[in-house]
Amino acid sequence: MIEDKFDLYIKCSGFLYNEALLLDSNKFDEWLELLDEDLEYAIPIRITQGESVEDEVVNDSFIMKGGKKYFMVHVKRLKHEYGWAAKQRSRTRRFISNILIKNIFTSNDSIYVELTNNLLLIRTEKDEYSTIILSALRKDTLKVLKDRVLLAKRYVILDHSNIPMHNLYFPL
């Protein structure tokens, strides 16, 4: 059992690192292949209020929310020659860390792993010398199949209630 959990940890962390590499390489099509058909992806609006994260993340208010079909068009649009946001020579580098497995369960013959991880995203525009930093806690659910892992759920809790960036054309 201990070996199983260790194996899952390696599989899941490997998935997250590989996903980050695909996104940082603008391989959005390949990223789509990592998404479960029933993906639930959301970045809620955060407000500086109350005492806890739960107080600050407002129910039913989002900056980005969608499933696989949402992202399929999104990615197609970015790839079009008039998909300007993705033509601005932005470079992103995602640093994924602090991966903690919270829960493991089985459903319909698939193993699901609920985990949290930190995202540090550094964005560099064109030849500019300054960079933009964004950080977040991600609550993910990964679906572990025999031969691959898929992203089933992601909930991105930004550290920013005032986002220090001109757009978010890429998923976090």
Added chain:
Amino acid sequence: MYDKTYEMLKRMKEDFIDRNLGEMPLKVFNDENIFQLELRKIFSKKWIFLGFESEIPNIGDYVVRHIGPDQFIVIRGSDGKIRGLFNSCRHRGTPLCLTERGNAREFMCPYHGWAYNNKGELIGIPYKEKHLEKLNLSEWGLAQIRVETYDGLIFGCMEDNGMSLSEYLGDFKWYLDIIFKATGGMETIEPPQRLVADFDWKLGAEQLTSDRIHTIVLHKTLVIYNFIGKSRFGTAIEAPDDVTITEIKGGDGLPVGSIGIRRTERKEDSAFLGYPKEEWNALAKDSVSAEQWDILRRAVSVVFTLFPNFSGFILADATDSPLENKPRVPIHSFRVWNPLGPGLTETWVWTIAPKGMSSEFKKRVSEVTRGTFGIAGNAEMDDFAHWRDISSAAKGIFAEKVKIALKGGLPTIKELGVRQDWKGPGLCRPTQFLEEGQRTFWRRWIIEMTREM
């Protein structure tokens, strides 16, 4: 250093107003002196949009809102009145409120304990009898700006005297009523998105005056991928009755805004901005004149900027996810472009909907609006990227010399004609392919920037 700036602005006024050339120096989009002058001549003088009344419905409800770098607690006091309290203790200046919104009966300063009620009155000081026995509390309430509302919109003005909000808005009220009254009144669906990015606030403000052409070029992909398709009302590119109303005057006779309205191709077709028929009972026909009601009835989209930095639009029949079979509803995106520095702007983006419509409809409006506009919206992500680049090009000295053109529909370039049958105030042009809405904004801007203080 200001001399050079004044010279540049004086030259722009000659070109822009006296000679009506529609030309301006690129430098207006990124300059330290211009930013400082804007704070002094515009943002501390005019009525600035702060938020919606529906954000603070109950006694003690507050939101913290900004005018330039200044922060105000916009709060509904125990007497029901909305005030704009400067977020800074009158003792040593400590900000009293560190949250963006909430409900408060009073604010106590964490430094020495001065306490204020939700009307901004100083109500207590610890150990007062020992060191401040004769201090008159009533003289040391929180500093305030004037706050007034119109159609559920809250505005603040740093000037103690001067025009009321109603006078400032002038003829523009006629158009605000179509959006914020004839719809049965609007309310916010969720808290605003906020983002800070290095672009100039005027790029957002001028675009939403009515820049229709950029929607066809920059946002071409929205139509290609069917986020915004040919609507039920038949207006993909241009319909015969599309109009732009420019030079709408405030009570002082100066241009205060413009609005673009796209309309159904056939007079008898009712669009009501794309609201579904089953939601039409929320609309308030009797709250406006027959002419205003008819504009709402045939409107497929409205887009406006109210000087200086409040913009908004409603656009029928959009979706956030074209591959899914979800209802198409109107985008409702309203925003403030708040200047924080030269070429640096904080954008507040609200999603609103008519109060009386179903919660299911409002939820869909929220989904569709964030999927198209705001920081991750498939349309607006492209705008922000370009505005940022423009502000970067405007940074240097050469940008003072480089003139940029805003000539669409100038009489010497292309005669547009006027809709003589238009019943509302302002100058009604029978097209949206023009740049007169932007020029309305810039005319007011250059008048204010060159005004003697």
